[in-house]
Amino acid sequence: MSGGEGDGTVVRRDRFSGGPARSFLSSMDDDDRIFAADLAVDRAHVVMLAEQGVVSEDDAAAILGALADVEAAGFDALPDGEDVHEAVETAVVERVGRVGGKMHTARSRNDEVATCIRVRLREDLLGALESVLAFREALADVAGAEAETVMPGFTHLQPAQPTTVAHWALSYEGALARDAGRLLDAYDRANRSPLGAAAFAGTTFDVDRERTADLLGFDGVVTNAMDASASRDFLLEAVAALASVAVTVSGLAEDVVFFANRGFVALDDDYASTSSIMPQKKNPDTLELVRSTAGDALGAYQGLATTLKGLPRAYNRDLQNATGHAWTAVDAVTEAVDVAAGAVATADWPAEALEAAAGEGFSTATGVADALAAAGLPFREAHEIVALAAERGADLDAVDAAAREATGEQLADLADPAVVAAALDPVESVAQRDSAGGPAPSAVGDALEGVRAGLEDDEAAVAEREAALAEARDALAAEVASYD
Numbered sequence: 001m002s003g004g005e006g007d008g009t010v011v012r013r014d015r016f017s018g019g020p021a022r023s024f025l026s027s028m029d030d031d032d033r034i035f036a037a038d039l040a041v042d043r044a045h046v047v048m049l050a051e052q053g054v055v056s057e058d059d060a061a062a063i064l065g066a067l068a069d070v071e072a073a074g075f076d077a078l079p080d081g082e083d084v085h086e087a088v089e090t091a092v093v094e095r096v097g098r099v100g101g102k103m104h105t106a107r108s109r110n111d112e113v114a115t116c117i118r119v120r121l122r123e124d125l126l127g128a129l130e131s132v133l134a135f136r137e138a139l140a141d142v143a144g145a146e147a148e149t150v151m152p153g154f155t156h157l158q159p160a161q162p163t164t165v166a167h168w169a170l171s172y173e174g175a176l177a178r179d180a181g182r183l184l185d186a187y188d189r190a191n192r193s194p195l196g197a198a199a200f201a202g203t204t205f206d207v208d209r210e211r212t213a214d215l216l217g218f219d220g221v222v223t224n225a226m227d228a229s230a231s232r233d234f235l236l237e238a239v240a241a242l243a244s245v246a247v248t249v250s251g252l253a254e255d256v257v258f259f260a261n262r263g264f265v266a267l268d269d270d271y272a273s274t275s276s277i278m279p280q281k282k283n284p285d286t287l288e289l290v291r292s293t294a295g296d297a298l299g300a301y302q303g304l305a306t307t308l309k310g311l312p313r314a315y316n317r318d319l320q321n322a323t324g325h326a327w328t329a330v331d332a333v334t335e336a337v338d339v340a341a342g343a344v345a346t347a348d349w350p351a352e353a354l355e356a357a358a359g360e361g362f363s364t365a366t367g368v369a370d371a372l373a374a375a376g377l378p379f380r381e382a383h384e385i386v387a388l389a390a391e392r393g394a395d396l397d398a399v400d401a402a403a404r405e406a407t408g409e410q411l412a413d414l415a416d417p418a419v420v421a422a423a424l425d426p427v428e429s430v431a432q433r434d435s436a437g438g439p440a441p442s443a444v445g446d447a448l449e450g451v452r453a454g455l456e457d458d459e460a461a462v463a464e465r466e467a468a469l470a471e472a473r474d475a476l477a478a479e480v481a482s483y484d
């Protein structure tokens, strides 16, 4: 071990690390989140430096040994530092003396922190993806179980046409499938290594950037060193994808709150609260909080984009404050998705009440107009007859009276009254709308097959990325162990 205890004091750095702005400058309070990432980045960097002959194998072994010790001691045992990168380096130097100072050869905290954020974000995005996929599974299960459960469908929150609980559930599954695609895209663009960019201008040392990228499980490098150290669009993209998830889920939450109000859904007690004063109340609070999460995510997007906007090249300390917005978004959205999924998976759909409500407000009117048009009437005239029928009681007699008034002919001369009667029935009305993507149980059954296949693909895509990270983790551990 070269260097003695106390040899490692970094004098020049100390010159700038005191003063009243010390805690303002520090990111230590937030850096717990990237402690493990920092250790991985340090290890990959040191292994590469040794392989390139930039540091000796013995020095690398000493540093790697110290890093194991620092890891075992934990984040809370780190010495004081402006950030986790500095504190870990200090902790290494405290353990092995001056040689520890070689760890920072051929890099800067600028490429280091950019790499650490990406390493951590990858995990968080995969976590968010798992939650979104589990929610999609839950929605697909609801669709499988409630394909025949007819319910009112709304536009402008007015009763519009009967649909089914399954059709409603799959409408959100589809949106969440696109959100999952956005998260995967964000993952793939984040999964590039900035390491080796140094401060922004590269390094004179013969570094192998592809090697550190590989050791850390990245798909490749961010080539331009200035871009690598300064860009945070990968955060913006991730937060945008998360915000899209939050917006999707906020709509679902609002639906469920409204359904609960109308008695269309019964939430499990675990997902409801009561009132501290009104003992009869069962409130859908969990869904209200889920609905509010769009505020966190969109706030994070705004905060992040505003922080990044107009930043000059290359590294600026503003970037330190950018990162937290991404953590806020990923934590809030992932938790909200889990809760919403649990609420939906455990909810009860009261079929009788839903079917009774499904016919309210003459919601079958469009289907009746379709039936008249299918019998040969121009749709516009059919629409008029049905509008008149709506004022006359919205049953078969009303349609007949409306037909006489509008055309001078009785209903039976215009269409088969039995077909019109079927169209007036919410259950029949749903069954007849069997066009692709429609609510008819047959159409939902077909759609569900595609949904299950899409889910399988996305699950495989997430598993593949998780496996690649696990493989890289093992490979890095094996490299490190070879220095023992």
Ligand code: ARG
Pocket: 027, 082, 083, 084, 109, 110, 113, 315, 317, 319, 320, 321
């Ligand atoms: N903690 C900093 C961050 O999160 C990295 C430090 C780079 N500092 C610097 N003065 N160049 O961005």
